[in-house]
Amino acid sequence: MHTPWQAATALKSDAKELRPLTGNEAIARAAWEAGVRVAAAYPGTPSTEILENLGTYPAEDLHAQWSTNEKVALDVAIGASFAGSRALCAMKHVGLNVAADALMSFAYIGVNGGLVLIVCDDPGIHSSQNEQDSRIYAQLATLPVLEPSDAQEAYEFTKLAFDISEEFDTPVIVRSTTRLSHTRSTVSVGLRCEVPPRVFLEKPSKNVMIPAHARARHLVVLEREAKLKEYFAASAISQWEAGDKSFGIVTAGTCYPYVREVLPNATVLKLGASWPLPEQLLRDFCASVERVFVVEELEPIIEKEIASLGIKVEGKRFFPRAGEFSPEVVRGGLVQAGILPAPPSLNAWVPEPVVRPPVLCAGCPHTSSFMAVRASGARVAGDIGCYTLAVLDPLRGIDTCVSMGSSIGNAVGMAKAGEPKPIVATIGDSTFLHAGIPALIDAVYNQADIAVMLLDNHITAMTGGQEHPGTGKTLRGDPAPQINYEALIRACGVQWVKTVDSYDLAATHQALREAIAYRGVAVLISNRPCVLDPIKIKGPPLEINASECTACQSCMNLGCPALTWSDEWFEGRHRIKIDPALCIGCTLCAQVCTIDCIKIASSPVTP
Amino acid sequence: MNEQSKIAALNADSEPVAFNAALAEPFNVLIVGVGGQGVIMVSKVLAALAQAHGFEVKQSEVHGMAKRGGAVFSHVRFGQRVWSPTIAKGEADVLIALEWAEGLRWLPHLKRDTGVFICDTKRIVPPFACLNRKLGAKMRYSTETAEQVSAYVSEAYAIDATRMAEELGNDRAANVVLLGALSTVLEFSLPEWEKTVTSFVPKKTIAVNTAAFELGRNWIVEAKTATPADDAAAKAAPVHAHYSARLEITDAWCKSCEICVKLCPERCLTLNADRIATMTAPEKCTGCRLCEWLCPDFAIRVHLDTEAAVMEAAR
Missing domain, CATH: 3.30.70.20 (Alpha-Beta Plaits)
Incomplete structure (x- = not known):
């Protein structure tokens, strides 16, 4: 049922093979087949496996890299596009906040080689700090966003996205969610299609965003959006599935299978692109049924757009704005709306076994770091990584956690605001390289009295053990120059730098006391490899x-x-x-x- | 098979689940456990098997936190047409649990009238369950009994798969023991099962995993005809005398070093105006004796009084 529009893509391949793939694996496969030459990402659940998988395709076909953060990753992909190659950048939803600056300008510039940005949202907050809806970024940047509903579509839409990108001179966002990224189903795959690189386009009026150029480009962008609306209205990725006329459902992405599960025969408009929305198609669809419901996870983007056309539409009244959808949630909303009868009560017995939140591993070096932090009696600005788990019993070592790299800046603010307790910022190695360095320089420059504990476990642990500039290896495992943290930190202007072995509890306690006693910025590096990655450590018990x-x-x-x-x-x-x-x-x-x-x-x- | 490994075969009287040949409605299997137990491997085997059989398959899991000892679950749905990747509450045909408490957590997802519950009796106790310093504190694990489970589910098996795998010399094969058990309730042929299982385990471990598979399969067959044994897990906990803690601090010996104040896990000691260690939150004191042991001047003594002694003193 996905075939009708395949002929529209230039990348159709006849060699077909069925493989069970997760959404992320399907996206990686599609990118490889679409002739991508450069791919970059910073790891982040649920997007991590996309680049990990791309790293398994031949190095002569494509360069796949871990970047220090999402903005750098997007800039790398943009550079590849400037140079005429197809490029892919992948990130989790909150990564797009970091990369947004580059994205907003690049939306005006447009592409040379096709550029596709994969953003994986996390409705239900399985492993994130919030559940923001990335489709709003597409609106803000005036960019098209495709929403696949299963692994087969993740594969097809990713390939299509490269065609759209080059045809309409625009970066294209493909939005996945945790459920899609981590669900495995059968995908019909093809072969790689070599796309010869284009020559560098020497056109400053398009590539250099100074005010005079940007004013002109903004008009081009608005025109582009209008064309994309027409394109999506005609495209087979917008599926109108006719059924009963009493009501119709407009939906997109991973909500579609839930709707079909609950209402196998309903009238459904499944939008393949959730921005920009095809106005005339929506008008026609809504006019064909008596009641219109929009089923969309998180924000009411489609619903508001339909309402703005002056059409009566129902959505968030029945379907929640927070949390992940499921067949139960969709059924519940339809029952409330009077479409479905209330199901018989399950009368389920609900056992109450022990709760099982994630914990730090046996032998985790963060354990001793936070034993010392807790004993110091300091106010602790935490950061993002496995060590955020130290907020829970029994370590209870963190007072705040905002976003990647926030700990040091938060600590500076606490110190300047006169917080009476001594102030410690705790930050992991990968997070420090991601967004901690500018904050550390800020602390030195503004002469804040804080202690920073750099939790160096030699890996990006939380996302499953990815390499970074401190590990001495690239994404493909090849040797790479290795960051010397002490030298880096001293170069930032920090006078007090010391490294301790995390497994020496007494030394860690003592060193942290000294760091706190030091007037000014002190950095203590708590050093031990993660016990899981890159190798599972197992000593005598x-x-x-x-x-x-x-x-x-x-x-x-x-x-x-x-x-x-x-x-x-x-x-x-x-x-x-x-x-x-x-x-x-x-x-x-x-x-x-x-x-x-x-x-x-x-x-x-x-x- | 080992008689000891049979903890409980609960009301095991029904026939294997026969798929409708067409399987117009998807068949739902929920596989749950704790990070590192091999939940994903079980679901991959099942998904591959169903796909090879010609069904459409969706296998959905959420990882990210799983490696860190958290709960792991995987939904496997197969049939002619599968829409939702997740199984709704009360819709699972089979629930396979690699850990006891996780099995209980997902029990409401099982079909009330026809659902099959296969659960390892392995207990993985999270550190949280033992975080209570109070005298006589009990572990916070699951209090549900095998009888409650058996009353709720139509067909339930509690199998000591981990010990069975240990006896084969590889406790990591416990998930394959459960696959063997699962093979008796799903209508795939034995050669199909064996071929798929061997393709998913490391070459070196094929022999032990094949043995584990057979062990699990035979266990269920025997359990269906055996009478339920006692639930060993329901052993009565010992009863302990009730203590209360009382600190005796010799002010003259205290030199204000603050070691007890800093190291008391309950933070119930402080230095008073004269910088002498003083008990300020007696209701929090658990009588753990840390202050007594750590005081370099022997200024603190901890008395654990039984209830009778407290009554005596009060009189």
Whole structure:
């Protein structure tokens, strides 16, 4: 059912093969087939796997790279487009906030080689700090946004996006969501189509955005939007599926399968592009049915546009503006709207097992860093990464967390506002390189009295272990120059810089006390590799001498998943035991044990 | 098979789930567990199997936090036409759980009248469940009993898959034991199962995984005819004497070093105006004795009084 418009793309390939692919894998495949030569991204759930997958295609076909942040990644892709090659940039929704500056100007400039920006939204906030709707950026930048509904469409729309990009001289956004990016279904794939690079277009009036040029380009952009409206109205990616006339549903992207699941035979207008919207098509569709509903996740973008045409439309009255949709949510809205009868009550028994939020791994070096931070009694500006989990029991080591790189700037503000407690900013290595360096220079320049703890675990851990400029390897695993943090930090003007071993709890405590006591900007680097990536670390496990354990629970303050209560009791409290399969032998529990009863296990456990 | 490994075979009296040959309505399998257990592998095997059988398949999971010991779940739907990638509450035909509490968490997703529940009795206790210093504190895990589950679900199996895999010498094969169990309730042929499972495990582990698969499969077949055994997990917790904690601080020996104040996990000590350690939040004190052990001057003694002793003193 996806075939009718395929002939419209110049990239049709006859060699077809069926493969089970996730949305992200399908996007990567399509980019490779579409002849992309340069792809760049900063890792971010749920978009990370797109570049990881592109890195598995031959290096002679395309250059795939991790950039230091999303703005740099987009600038790299833009550079490739200027140079005449097809380019792809991928990011999560909040990454677009970082890249937005470049995007807004590039929207005026347009492309030379086709440029597609993949943005993966996270409705339901599975692994993010908010659930902003990226379609609003498309409106703001006056850019087209395609919304695939499954992996097959993710593949097809990505290829189509390159054609649209070059035909209409515009960057194109393809919007995915967590559900689409991480759902696997069958995709019919083809072969790579070599697109010869275009020559550099020497045209400053288009490529250099000074006011005089930009004023002219803005008019071109508005004209382009009008043409795209006509194009999408005629395109087969806008599907009008006729059915009952009493009501019709306008939907797009991942909401479409939910609508079809709940209403297999309804009249549906499935928009392949959710911006710009095809006015005449919407008018015709709405006129053909008695009631019109818009089913869209997050913001009422399509709904408002239809309402602005003077058409009576219902949407957010029944379908929530927050959270991820599901068949249940869509059904619930339709029941409320009187379209579907209320389903019989399930009368379900709801068990209440223990909650299981994510935790820091056994042996995670962040554990000791936050033991020290908590003991310092400081006000702590946190940042984004695994260590944000230190906000939870038992570490409770973070007071704030805003966005990538915010910790240092937040700390400067707290210090300047006269916060009475000492101020510590905690930031991971990848986050520091992403957006922490300008803030550190700001702190030095403005002579803030703060301590920064750089949690250097040698990897981008939260997103599953991606390389970055501090790891000495590229996305494809080739050797690369490695950042020297101490030298970098000193070059920013910081006088007090010290590195400690995260696994030396006493040294970490002492060094943090010194950093806090220092008047001015002090940077303490807490240094230990992540226990999961790039290699899974597993040392000999520790063992608790059960007859000596006094059940003081000191080790439980670490929140280590390898430590649990045993069935033995001492003075009314559970003694502790160590799961040898999980313990990696970091010795932190042995370091906090008040009676020194934790030692390396006498007999190593077979794996 | 090992008799000990059989924890409970609950009301196991129904027949394997027969797909309607056309499978006009999608078949829904929900696979749940904890990060690192192999939930995704189980769902990939099932998805590949269904696809090879000619069905349309959608397999949906959410990762990101999963590696960090969080809950993991994967929806697998297959049939002639599959729309939604997720399974609605009360719509799962089979729920496979690699961990006990996770199985319970997703139970409301199972079909009330026909759903099949296959759950490893493996318990992975998160650190949060043991964060209570109070005397006599109990672990916060699941309190639901096997009987409650059996009353709720039409067909339920609690299988000690992890121990069965351990006995084969590889506890990571527990998920394949569960696949073996699953193979008895889905209508794919045995050769199809074996071919797909072996294609998803590392070459070196094919032998152990094949054994694990057979173990799980045979266990279910036997469980269907066996009478339920006692639920070992429902053992009564020991009863402990009720203590209350009381601190005795010798002011003359305190030299204001503040070690006890800084290291008390409950922050119930402070230095008073004379810079002597003082108990300021006795209701928070758990009697853990840390201050007693850490005081370099032996100025603190912790008394754990039984209820009887407290009553005695009051009199």
